[in-house]
Amino acid sequence: MAKVFIYPATSLILSDLVARFGHKPLGAALGIRERIQTAGVDSPPLQITPEEPKRGLKYAAVEVPSGVRGRMAIYGPLIEEAEAAIIVTDADLAFGCMGCARTDELILFSLRQSGIPILELKYPANEEEGVQFVAAIKKFLDGLENGGET
């Protein structure tokens, strides 16, 4: 079972397909869950505390906006943990403010730099593309049987 980072990190389809084909999807929910379930001094209603931008310094320079560093504190450890990644390049649901948009760019850059096997594809727009989409993901995941090594 390999740990597969999914982008968009909140994707239902990618999360389901990765788990369905026997691997562990690494998405935003895991990082958020860890923060929500950790007791401590917090400032509800936020899950991101002032500590996060400091932790994000590992992934982005100090002059990068704290919004990006705070988000990278969630995604960075997941990317480090990932043994493979699946990226949907035309995900119009992965949009947002500059913090989200720049974090997304940094996530994609970090994934491509990390050297792990990556599958890039587009969301299907018809049934035939749906068959190709699922087949491509299955083939990619089947090749990861040895913990993500290809």
Added chain:
Amino acid sequence: MMAEYSPDYVGTVTRYVFVESPSMTPGELALRAYEASEGVLIKETCFGLQVTGEPESVDRLIEEIRTFDPAHIFVKDRGSPPGDPRRCRANLGGARPGYLGHEREFRILRYITRGLEELDRRGEEAGVPEPTPPVSEKKPLLDIKRLQELIETEES
């Protein structure tokens, strides 16, 4: 103002179960899931369920739920527990954050279902053509005249 934060449901996992099926409604899914729940907390929603409990129990239940209608039931992790005041629609007065993303992907689920059924039907040996790899295209820049029009429309 910093305040002490005591989390609920520590050590549990929460998963969303989406059902997009011609033969099963979220209500029916919930009834069948309750029968197999064995202590896992189940919340029925408009699109399916949220299940919360110990990781092993949730895994077992999800495995069981998937067998009801394998190509039409989709599962993903959720970070927040059910009814979390920071996420619950009841406290926010509108769609929960993340709902719109689900709505967007929900429209594509029928293609995924088709893919799963077709792959199951064709079996392992059947070759499926690879999807064409996405080409990164540069988005066209906004035309200056179009920008002027937009500004004028906004001002009037």
